[in-house]
Amino acid sequence: MTDxxxxxxxxxxxxxxxxxxxxxxPVHWLKENILSTMNDFSSPAKTVKSVVMMLLTVLxxxxxxxxxxxxxxxxxxxxxxxxxxxxxxxxxxRENGGACWPFIAAKMRLMIYGAYPGExxxxxxxxxxxxxxxxxxxxxxxxxxxxxxxxxxLTAYPIVAFILLTGGALEGSWGAKGVWAVIGLALFGVGxxxxxxxxxxxxxxxxGAFKAIGGLLVGIVLVxxxxxIEFGLEPVRTSLWGGxxxxxxVALTGIVASLPLGIxxxxxxxxxxxxxxxxxxxxxxFWRGVPLITVLFMSxxxxxxxxxxxxxxxxxLRALIGVALFSSAYMAEVVRGGLQAIGKGQxxxxxxxxxxxxxxxxLIILPQALVLVIPGIVNSFIALFKDTTxxxxxxxxxxxxxxxxxxxKDPEWINPTAGTTGYIVVAFMFWVFCFGMSRxxxxxxxxxxxxxxx
Amino acid sequence: MKKLAFIGALAGAGLIAGMASAATLDDVKAKGxxxxxxxxxxxxxxxxxxxxxxxxxxxxxxxxVAAAIFGDAQxxxxxxxxxxxxxTALSSGEIDILSRNTTxxxxxxxxxxxxxxxxxxxxxxxxxxxxxxxxxxxxxxxGAAICTNTxxxxxxxxxxxxxxxxxxxxxxxxxxxxxxxxxxxxxxCDVFTTDRSGLxxxxxxxxxPDDHMVLPEIISKEPLGPVVRQGDDQWFNIVRWSFFAMIxxxxxxxxxxxxxxxxxxxxxxxxxxxGVDGNFGTEMxxxxxxxxxxxxxxxxxGEVYEATVGPNTPLKLERGVNALWSKGGLQYAPPIR
Numbered sequence: 001m002t003d004x005x006x007x008x009x010x011x012x013x014x015x016x017x018x019x020x021x022x023x024x025x026p027v028h029w030l031k032e033n034i035l036s037t038m039n040d041f042s043s044p045a046k047t048v049k050s051v052v053m054m055l056l057t058v059l060x061x062x063x064x065x066x067x068x069x070x071x072x073x074x075x076x077x078x079x080x081x082x083x084x085x086x087x088x089x090x091x092x093x094r095e096n097g098g099a100c101w102p103f104i105a106a107k108m109r110l111m112i113y114g115a116y117p118g119e120x121x122x123x124x125x126x127x128x129x130x131x132x133x134x135x136x137x138x139x140x141x142x143x144x145x146x147x148x149x150x151x152x153x154l155t156a157y158p159i160v161a162f163i164l165l166t167g168g169a170l171e172g173s174w175g176a177k178g179v180w181a182v183i184g185l186a187l188f189g190v191g192x193x194x195x196x197x198x199x200x201x202x203x204x205x206x207x208g209a210f211k212a213i214g215g216l217l218v219g220i221v222l223v224x225x226x227x228x229i230e231f232g233l234e235p236v237r238t239s240l241w242g243g244x245x246x247x248x249x250v251a252l253t254g255i256v257a258s259l260p261l262g263i264x265x266x267x268x269x270x271x272x273x274x275x276x277x278x279x280x281x282x283x284x285x286f287w288r289g290v291p292l293i294t295v296l297f298m299s300x301x302x303x304x305x306x307x308x309x310x311x312x313x314x315x316x317l318r319a320l321i322g323v324a325l326f327s328s329a330y331m332a333e334v335v336r337g338g339l340q341a342i343g344k345g346q347x348x349x350x351x352x353x354x355x356x357x358x359x360x361x362x363l364i365i366l367p368q369a370l371v372l373v374i375p376g377i378v379n380s381f382i383a384l385f386k387d388t389t390x391x392x393x394x395x396x397x398x399x400x401x402x403x404x405x406x407x408x409k410d411p412e413w414i415n416p417t418a419g420t421t422g423y424i425v426v427a428f429m430f431w432v433f434c435f436g437m438s439r440x441x442x443x444x445x446x447x448x449x450x451x452x453x454x
Numbered sequence: 455m456k457k458l459a460f461i462g463a464l465a466g467a468g469l470i471a472g473m474a475s476a477a478t479l480d481d482v483k484a485k486g487x488x489x490x491x492x493x494x495x496x497x498x499x500x501x502x503x504x505x506x507x508x509x510x511x512x513x514x515x516x517x518x519v520a521a522a523i524f525g526d527a528q529x530x531x532x533x534x535x536x537x538x539x540x541x542t543a544l545s546s547g548e549i550d551i552l553s554r555n556t557t558x559x560x561x562x563x564x565x566x567x568x569x570x571x572x573x574x575x576x577x578x579x580x581x582x583x584x585x586x587x588x589x590x591x592x593x594x595x596x597g598a599a600i601c602t603n604t605x606x607x608x609x610x611x612x613x614x615x616x617x618x619x620x621x622x623x624x625x626x627x628x629x630x631x632x633x634x635x636x637x638x639x640x641x642x643c644d645v646f647t648t649d650r651s652g653l654x655x656x657x658x659x660x661x662x663p664d665d666h667m668v669l670p671e672i673i674s675k676e677p678l679g680p681v682v683r684q685g686d687d688q689w690f691n692i693v694r695w696s697f698f699a700m701i702x703x704x705x706x707x708x709x710x711x712x713x714x715x716x717x718x719x720x721x722x723x724x725x726x727x728x729g730v731d732g733n734f735g736t737e738m739x740x741x742x743x744x745x746x747x748x749x750x751x752x753x754x755x756g757e758v759y760e761a762t763v764g765p766n767t768p769l770k771l772e773r774g775v776n777a778l779w780s781k782g783g784l785q786y787a788p789p790i791r
Binding site for chain 1: 497501502504505531532533534536538539542546639655659660661767
C-alpha cells in the first residue's frame with residue numbers, strides 16, 4: 001500500500017494554521033460581546049441606540065472600576081495585616097484607615113465556635129469535618145455508597161453531632177424508657193398481627209398506623225437511650241455555643257426538619273379527610289401569618305411565664321423548634337405548588353395499578369412534584385439560612401451576632417474600621433454558603449431533567 | 455381527662471412561677487451557680503473577650519455575689535438580654551440578678567416588682583465636641599447641630615436642656631448608633647450626645663479620638679445598678695451587701711493583693727470586713743469569709759473600676775462622681791458593724 005507514491009498525494013499533514021484573527025482572541029470577543037451593540041450607524045434611530053450603548057458601557061466600566069478599586073484600597077492597600085511593636089491593634093487599624101485584619105484573626109474563634117470552652121473545641125471540629133465529608137460524599141456523583149452515606153447523614157450524624165456538641169449523658173429514667181419501649185413493641189406487634197388477619201378486617205385497616213406509631217416510639221426510646229449514655233465528655237451547655245456553630249445548627253435543623261414536615265403538611269392540605277385538611281390548613285396559615293421574629297420573641301419572653309421557674313427550657317431548643325415549625329409551613333406551600341402541577345392522570349394511573357395512597361405518593365407523585373419545585377425548595381433553604389441571624393433576638397449569638405455583639409463590643413478592639421471589616425467577612429461567608437446551595441440546586445435540576453420542560 | 459390534666463399543669467406552672475421569688479439563695483446554692491442577666495454587649499460594662507469570657511463592671515457585681523456565696527467568682531452563668539426582655543427574664547425567674555446597665559428610676563423600682571440593690575456606676579448624659587470648636591461649656595453651644603439616636607430619652611434630655619437655656623439647635627437623630635458616630639466624625643454635626651459611658655466607647659470609633667473632648671455638663675441622672683426580684687429580702691441583702699463590701703474594701707484600703715495580710719489587721723473595721731470578727735456572713739445565710747472571698751477573687755470597687763472602664767483601659771473614664779465619697783465622689787457604703 002505504502003510503496004505507491006503519487007506526487008499529488010500529501011505524505012504528511014499540512015501545518016495547522018491559526019484561525020482567522022477576527023474569529024478569536026480578545027478583539028473578536030470585544031467585537032462580538034461589546035462593540036456589536038454600538039457599531040450600527042445606518043439610520044438615525046440606530047445611531048442614537050449605538051451612542052446610548054456607548055455611554056452606558058463607559059459608565060458601567062467606570063462604576064465597576066470605582067467599586068473594585070475602592071474595595072481593594074480598603075481591604076488590601078490601606079488594610080492592616082500585622083500589628084507593629086508597642087502599638088495596640090485598635091490603634092494600628094485606626095492609623096491605617098483600612099480593613100482591620102488582626103481584629104478578624106483575634107475574633108475568628110468567636111465567629112466559628114462562640115464561647116465554646118477551649119479544651120473542647122476539637123468536638124466542634126469533628127462535627128464540622130464530618131459534616132463537610134458527608135455533604136461532599138453525597139454531592140459527588142461518583143462516590144460509592146452515596147445512598148448509605150446520605151441515610152447515615154440524616155440519622156446517625158445528628159445523633160453523633162448532638163452527643164459531641166452537648167456531651168450527651170442526658171438525664172432521664174431508664175424505667176420510663178423501658179415502659180415506653182414495651183408499649184412501642186406491643187403496638188408494633190399488634191400491627192404485624194393485624195397484617196396477618198388477626199382481629200379481622202377492622203383491625204387490618206389500621207395495621208400500618210399501629211406499626212408506624214410503634215416503630216416511632218421504639219425509635220424515640222432508642223435515641224433517648226443513646227443520648228443518656230455516659231461517654232465521658234464534658235457537658236457544654238448551649239448558651240456557650242455561638243458563631244457559625246449556631247448558624248449551622250439552626251439552619252440545618254430547620255432544613256432537615258422542614259422538608260419532611262412540609263411534605264406531610266402539603267399532602268395533608270390536599271387530603272380528602274376534612275379533619276386532616278383543616279388541621280394542616282390551620283397549622284400552615286398560623287405559622288405563615290406570624291413573622292419569625294415574633295415567634296422567636298414569644299418563645300423567649302412569653303414562654304418562661306408558662307413554665308415553672310426551675311425548668312431550664314433551653315433557648316437554642318426553643319429557637320430550633322420555632323424555626324423548624326415556621327419553615328415547614330413555608331415548605332408545605334412550596335411542595336403543594338409541585339403537587340398541583342401533577343396532572344390528574346398520574347393519580348388515576350396510580351389508582352388503576354392498585355397502588356395504595358402512600359405508594360402512589362412515594363412512587364409516582366412526589367418524585368415528579370419535588371423535582372418541579374427544586375428552585376422553590378432551595379429558595380426556602382437559602383431564606384432560612386439567612387433568617388438564622390434573627391436568633392440574636394433571644395440572646396443567641398450566631399455568626400452575625402458574634403461579630404456585632406461579641407467581637408465589636410470588646411473595648412480592646414474598638415476602632416473605626418473593625419465594624420466594616422467584620423461585616424464584610426460575615427457577608428462573604430454567608431454568600432459562599434448561599435451561593436453553594438444555589439449552584440447545587442441548579443446541578444440537581446439538570447440531573448433530574450425528565451424532559452417535562454417545553 | 456387529658457385536657458383537665460393539661461389545664462391543671464398550666465395552673466400549677468403559673469402558681470410556681472408566682473412563688474419563684476421565695477428563697478433565691480437556696481435555689482442558687484442548689485444549682486451551684488448564679489444566673490446573671492447582662493447586656494448583649496456594652497464595652498466596659500459587660501463584654502466578652504476573644505474566648506467569649508465575660509468581663510466588665512456589671513459582670514463584676516455578679517462575680518462578687520458568686521464569690522460571696524460559693525467562694526468562687528467563676529460560679530456564674532450569663533444570659534445576654536436585650537433591653538426589652540431584661541425585666542421579664544428577672545421576674546420569670548430565668549435569672550437571679552439583672553446587672554445590665556439598668557437605670558434606677560422610680561417607675562422601675564415601684565411598679566415592676568423589682569428592687570435596685572445599689573448603684574455600681576453613676577452615669578449621666580454628656581456631650582462630646584471636637585476640640586477645634588473651641589468650646590469649653592455646653593452653654594456656648596447655641597446654634598449647634600447635634601447628633602443623637604432616634605427615640606431615646608437622650609433625644610428628650612438634650613431638647614429639654616437647650617430649651618431651658620434658651621439656645622437654638624438643630625437635632626440630627628439617626629437610628630443606628632454606628633451611623634451616628636460616622637455622621638459626627640464626618641462633621642455633619644458639632645455635638646454628639648449620649649450617656650457618658652457610651653461616649654467613651656463611641657469615641658474609640660472616631661478616626662482621631664484625641665481631637666475630641668467631653669464637656670463637663672451632665673444633663674441627666676442615670677444611676678446604673680444591679681436589680682433583683684421584689685419579695686426576697688435575703689437575696690436582696692446579699693446582692694446589696696456584696697456590692698457594699700467592694701466599696702467598703704476600697705475605702706479601708708483592702709485590695710485583692712493585700713487581703714490576706716489584712717486578715718491580721720488591728721483595725722476593727724477591717725477585721726469585721728474580712729470576717730475575722732463577728733458573724734456578719736452567717737447572719738445573711740453565707741459564710742463569714744463572704745467579703746474576704748469577694749475581695750480576693752473579684753477585688754475592691756476601685757480595682758474593678760480600673761480594670762474595666764478606668765483611665766488605663768481604652769475607655770479612659772475618669773472616676774469623677776464614681777469616686778469614693780471621701781474623695782469627692784458619690785460612692786458611699788454603710789459600715790459593716
